[in-house]
């Protein structure tokens with residue numbers, strides 16, 4: 001049986017059925033669906049429990065975790081992976097006919113966006129309240145964190161003294177003029193970082209901070225984290241802000257020997273306190289199997305399931321630092337005291353301030 005399943009929208013509207021990837025684009029899809037429906041009718045037995053998962057993550061090891069979940073619970077997982085925003089939009093357009101029971105997204109800003117569009121229903125369980133720290137879940141139970149990542153600072157020590165960076169505020173110091181590289185305003189990671197500063201330091205200080213960091217940037221804003229980390233490593237930039245897992249991925253050698261060698265030039269600094277973001281999941285509003293859906297989220301948030309989910313992308317588990325050797329080398333960090341829900345709620349204000357401050 002193929003392990004990756006993809007929703008066929010036209011059919012899913014009426015049938016809520018997912019089709020094996022290999023059948024997409026072929027008339028076999030309809031034949032397979034009809035055969036499956038007949039088999040169910042003929043057997044007289046209730047079909048096995050199954051859930052649809054729409055996920056903005058894309059790691060092979062995630063599939064192994066879903067297999068483990070199925071082995072434990074008997075609940076089959078039909079997976080559709082895609083880009084976060086496309087999945088949110090797809091869920092919205094499918095409405096009640098959507099085959100998705102669980103929506104997995106990355107970043108507070110996207111979880112908030114999906115919540116605002118009514119993508120989730122409230123769901124609670126003792127296990128989730130126990131395993132997911134209160135600041136890492138929605139107060140209405142619409143989504144729960146599954147992993148944590150930190151937006152930290154990478155430094156080229158030939159250009160900038162790593163000891164000179166202790167907080168995000170230090171990035172606005174005039175001494176870094178022409179040395180700071182940043183991703184553009186479209187990055188939800190930076191939007192959430194600015195939301196974090198708004199929550200911690202208020203609007204006036206954040207406006208001032210944006211002015212300072214933008215004046216330190218003297219070259220085009222980057223569109224993704226890895227090229228930014230490379231640019232710091234080669235000395236094109238002296239200092240930059242990226243998510244922890246991009247540097248860990250480079251150091252692991254997954255991206256090739258060249259990236260691995262480059263990453264070794266980097267010094268990493270956790271600003272104190274550090275901005276922590278999450279990937280998370282919720283039960284979809286129109287889920288027809290919310291009990292099974294919540295069991296999957298419980299599994300992924302549990303210490304055993306969560307370890308695999310975090311490890312797949314060199315992320316931190318919900319509590320502690322996990323077993324990842326590279327993350328251990330980064331050392332400890334002190335997480336800020338804000339809630340992820342608060343980060344989402346401040347997203348619009350953050351984007352408006354970035355725009356006004358010339359953060360391209």
Ligand SMILES: [Fe+2]
Pocket residue numbers: 243
């Ligand atoms: Fe990312």
